[in-house]
Amino acid sequence: MGNRYGLSRTIPEGIKREVRQACGYGCVLCGAAIVEYEHVDPVFADAKEHSPDGIVLLCPQCHAKVTRDFVSKERVKEAKAQPISQKRNYAHEFFDLGSKQPSFVLGGASITNTPIPLEIHGYPVVKIEPSEEEGGPVRFSGTFFNSHGEISLQITDNEWRAYSGNWDFEAKGGELIVRDAPGSISLRLRASSDSGIVIEKINMRVGAYQIIGSTDDLLLKADDGSKIQCGGMIADNCRIGLSLG
Numbered sequence: 001m002g003n004r005y006g007l008s009r010t011i012p013e014g015i016k017r018e019v020r021q022a023c024g025y026g027c028v029l030c031g032a033a034i035v036e037y038e039h040v041d042p043v044f045a046d047a048k049e050h051s052p053d054g055i056v057l058l059c060p061q062c063h064a065k066v067t068r069d070f071v072s073k074e075r076v077k078e079a080k081a082q083p084i085s086q087k088r089n090y091a092h093e094f095f096d097l098g099s100k101q102p103s104f105v106l107g108g109a110s111i112t113n114t115p116i117p118l119e120i121h122g123y124p125v126v127k128i129e130p131s132e133e134e135g136g137p138v139r140f141s142g143t144f145f146n147s148h149g150e151i152s153l154q155i156t157d158n159e160w161r162a163y164s165g166n167w168d169f170e171a172k173g174g175e176l177i178v179r180d181a182p183g184s185i186s187l188r189l190r191a192s193s194d195s196g197i198v199i200e201k202i203n204m205r206v207g208a209y210q211i212i213g214s215t216d217d218l219l220l221k222a223d224d225g226s227k228i229q230c231g232g233m234i235a236d237n238c239r240i241g242l243s244l245g
Ligand SMILES: [Zn+2]
Pocket: 027, 028, 029, 030, 031, 032, 058, 059, 060, 061, 062, 063
């Protein structure tokens, strides 16, 4: 259903990306990274086109405050000029993985009950630690880099930060997606108490290594020309799953 100018509610993907980039991937008011798109200038009822200049990212909570007149449209326009995620350099949110140790799947390698599923040069890239209190949440931490070796996503005890320097970042449908260029995904990560932690796609450069993986295949390439291909690996009850370097 469109507005009185026949403009559809559906914002084209390219326009959404421009809005995400301009807002630094977070709600312009609070910096939360799970967001909705809101026409502010002009409002949707008066919009004749979907212009990235007139649309902002708002989290559901801030969006509700604006819709119910607890936050003014003027305040949103001010925030749009200086989005908080651009100032902080990241947008943030939390994972909720429940209290049981989640499984970890990377490129067909299934790693369970292993506190450090992936380490490089002795540095834990992914870490899963038990809760600090009985029945509390397990603690997932990790550092992810894009295909050029720049940090894209940092996770510390379930709190995640997606950096504004990414070419594109999206949190939707239970997935975090980092793109380095059009059509070039460097990370697609799903993490929930149902699915565990699944890296559905990765193209990450760490030091002298390039890690390229899909759901069934993982290729580890070193700059010295050595290569390891692993698919279908299973690790259970180890201290470390995959160790490079
Ligand atoms: Zn917000």
